[in-house]
Amino acid sequence: MPNDASLAPLCAAEQTALVDLLYRQSHAMLFINFVIPIPAVAVFWSHLPHALLLAWGASIMLVTLARIALARGWSRHTQNPAMAARADASRVWAWRFAVACGLSSALWGAMGWAFYLSDQPQLLAFLAFVIAGMSCGSITSFAAFPPAAVAAQTLLILPFAVRNLGQGHGLPLVYGVFALCLYGANLFYTRVSYRTLVDSVRLRFENAALVDQLKKERDRAETANRAKSKFLAAASHDLRQPLHALGLFLDSLQRSALSERQAEVLGHARAASVAASEMLTTLLDYSRVEAGVVRTQEAPFAIQPLLSALEREFGAQADAAGLVYRSRETTAAALADKALVDLVMRNLLSNALRYTQTGGVLVACRRRGQQLALEVWDTGCGIAPEHLQSIFEEFHQLGNPERDRRKGLGLGLAIAQRLALQLHTRIDVRSLPGRGSVFRLCLPLWSGALQSVPDPLAAPAASEDRLAGLHIVVIDDDEAARRAMQSLLESWHCHCTCAESGPDALQQLSATKQPPDAIITDFRLRNGETGKEALQLLREHGQHPVPAIIVTGDTSPQRLRDAQSTAALLLHKPVSTADLQQALIRLLHP
Structure with missing residues (x-):
């Protein structure tokens, strides 16, 4: 029927x-x-x-x-x-x-x-x-x-x-x-x-x-995501090693007497090294967000010093590109993590300058009730309405079908949005194709008094004389990196003991009987040894916590978490001369 x-x-x-x-x-x-x-x-x-x-x-x-x-x-x-x-x-x-x-x-x-x-x-x-x-x-x-x-x-x-x-x-x-x-x-x-x-x-x-x-699709996506993270970490580490050594050699070479032609070639080499370093730094920022090692530390801070620091850095880039860079002064203060806000704004400004050919960029701070809106305006190519959300996807770039790496990797806005979520907010965007765009980051407004505290984004003044005579142990399994670090440190009048592993460093220290003032070690060494293990070995031998810096080119989430668990300052390859010098001064002359 x-x-x-x-x-x-x-x-x-x-x-x-x-x-x-x-x-x-x-x-x-x-x-x-x-x-x-x-x-x-x-x-x-x-x-x-x-x-x-x-x-x-x-x-x-x-x-x-x-x-x-x-x-x-x-x-x-x-x-x-x-x-x-x-x-x-x-x-x-x-x-x-x-x-x-x-x-x-x-x-x-x-x-x-x-x-x-x-x-x-x-x-x-x-x-x-x-x-x-x-x-x-x-x-x-x-x-x-x-x-x-x-x-x-x-x-x-x-x-x-x-x-x-x-x-x-x-x-x-x-x-x-x-x-x-x-x-x-x-x-x-x-x-x-x-x-x-x-x-x-x-x-x-x-x-x-x-x-x-x-x-099944979720499992495939998670597997692909893990594979992508592993690939990024491995590629980033393998590229950071020679770039780190190259940067140190270039800094040492700059201190030598050079002809005009040699100085010009050196400038081009440094520009290429900086461009590669910027792309790897972007990958590192992405891996740090994925690793979950980015933690917010909310504190009230004035907005104007942040805007001034950004103007000093990105204003020079705008001038070099023939663009106008302007920022409006403000007396407002926000309650947020200043370091994360700085990183978000850097990504937004880099994106704005990259896609602006004529005109310029404006950075402004506006009050919206109990919130502050940090805005980045540009006169670039603009974004079609159907692409306003996809621009925050990883490795997504508009107007770059040829994948020109001078236009970045397509991670800047993805990193900025992920960091904004860490700040319990998000990035909004409005755009008119052919007219330009405005990116807005909203933060809680702070109306109370501001304490006079050191700015975590401001680096201490570097002075080579403050490092003269110090005994520094360098541990790195890459010979080029060891030689470059030794050359740089000796140019600062430091005494160096270079080793490829923790036991090798311990053997040399036992022979010289001169205790180190600081240790600089790579995180991933040969035969499965880590910088954390090398530090523990040397500190146990010296029976006191020697100040240390871990320098790593590894961006895998687990490696980042392991490195952050050590009582050492963490730097990421390639490390600039100024960053390394400031880090040593901060450790040895707090």
Whole structure:
């Protein structure tokens, strides 16, 4: 009856699910089969032979017990996944159910024939009530298997309908017509219920398949993300090693007497080294954010010193590119992590200068209620509305199909947005193609007094004389890096002990018997040794915590977390001469 052409064939799993519904939804009918026969026998006890009533009631109970045993057998069957997945086995259990419920329905239908008393209107109404209730209740109970549902409706209703129609007049005729109408209506709703169950079962399996697919896609994405992070870390480390040594050699070479032509070539070499260093620094910033080692330290700070520092750095870049750089002065203060705000603004300004060919860049600070809006305006190429969100995606660049690395890596805005989230805010952008863009970072406004504290972004003044005569141990497994570091430190009049590992450094110190004033070590050394282990070895030998700097080109998240756990200053390759000098002064002359 319900085998409509619009219903696609059921798979084995769907058939099994429907049969399971068939057994589970019949629990209520099993209970009714135990309860209703008792009042039915009581009602007819004084009007029909007792033997007939008892035989009928006992037969109902026995068939119901058989159906309960059948339901338990199905439950044990489903505990075996291999058997439960077989469509032929599910059909066998469905037909078993149909036979059992057919016997039960036949017994209830026999009640409508054998208990029929045309001269007793109250008993006739009672019969009609019981049969109607049983037939309506079987719709939802048996709808999952159409043959069982059709058999139940036919065996329940038709005997009572035929017996009434056989009277041919009066109230029985009304009951007969009512029974036929009920029969047709129940078959219709059985069909509707079946299709609803099929749709729900299919939807359940489709959702399960979709969830499984989403999990697989998530796993693939996570695997790809981990592979990307590992690749970035490995590539960054391997490139940082020679760039670090190159930068130190160039700084040492600059101190030599050079001809005009040699100085020009040196300038070009330094520019190339700085460009490569900037790209690797961007990768490091990205890895630090992904590693979760970026932590916010909120404190009130004045905005103007930050804007002034940015203007000194990026104003020179704007002048070199023939652009106008302006910043509006402000007396406002914010409550946030100044170092993270500085990094966000640097990325926004680098992006603005990179995509501005004519005109200039404006940096402004505006009050918006209880917040401050730091804004970077540019007169660049602008951004189409459909790209306003995608620009914050990793490695996404507009207007750079040739992947010109002079335009960066496409990570600046992604890093800025991730850092903004660390600051519990976000970066908003408005843009008009061909007119320019404005990027806005909102921060909490600070209205209280500002304490006079050292600016963490301001570096101490460097002086080579303050490092003269110091004994510094350099540990690096890269020979070029060791030589470059030694050359630089000796130009500052320092005494150097260079080693490729912790035990090598310990051996040389034991021979010279001169304790070090500071240690500079790479983080990843040969044979699995780390800078942290080398520091522990030397500090245990000297029995005092020697000031130390860990210099690393490794950007993997775990390496960054390990390096930050040491009681040492962490610098990232390639390290500029000024940064290294300032770090040593900060350590040795706090």
